[in-house]
Amino acid sequence: MDYPRAEQDARTATANRYPSPDSETAPPTPIHGALSLTQFDAAAQDGLAAARARGRTGGQKPKLGARQVQLARQMYDERGDDGKRRYTVAQIAAVFGVTRPTIYRHLGKPDTAPVTATSA
Template sequence: MKQRIGYARVSTDDQHLDLQRDTLARAGCNLIYEEAVSGKSTARPELEKCRKALREGDTLVVWRLDRLGRSLSNLVQIVAELEQRGIGFESLTEKIETDSAAGRLVFHVFAALSEFERNLIRERTQAGLAAARARGRAGGRKPKLDNQQVREIKALLRDRDIPVAEVARRYGVSRTTLYKYVGVIMPRQ
């Protein structure tokens, strides 16, 4: 038996699900999964329960697109997974549904725009890194220790009476960082 299953989400506890709940119920959803969690959060347990409850032929219904995905690419990924499983998707506010050819077309245009956006970001990032390298800047974090400090640390570590932990504390780094800069040294107390 085909079901229309709703998913409603608010970003904070002081927001209310009433509008979404009422709209989803009017749209024929007998079962509605609800949660109050930021869309940026990767942990959305009610959404996971909802996705597991969906069966082939069912339709996942949301009030608005932004209630489902953390980003456009995440939304496209979720809907593509639903489509592979034979599950429809409907967004009431945007009037998008993937049960018809026209609805799938609209959604695939969104998917193409999402991929285009990712490619533009990648190209801009690569161009920015190339420009920085051309100006002599290297990417990555700045080193924790300079060459002078590394020489001092090596000299201190030659003295077996000085604990590695004390040297690390003195320079404000971890023992692991010391070992990284001075090479592999047998750990001491």
């Protein structure tokens, strides 16, 4: 009978499928994975630096320009005869076509240099 030979082949196949850690074909260890993440991060940083050099910054464009932020801030600070705010944040947001959180986000930022209208 050839049973011992079949068992030998099965053991060899199992041994080849799961090589010992010191063999050259061992699967990568977690350290190999960490190194590849570090290399990926370095490549990503290089790509971002190259994009910045070309004038690209990434991210979404602001919903409101500097002049619009200035106007929204003026509307927010404006008071009625009764001493209450003349415009609600919801009304200001509707005027500029943005959401209330967008208005609050811009109102929360420190006031930048005033934008002056240039006359032509």
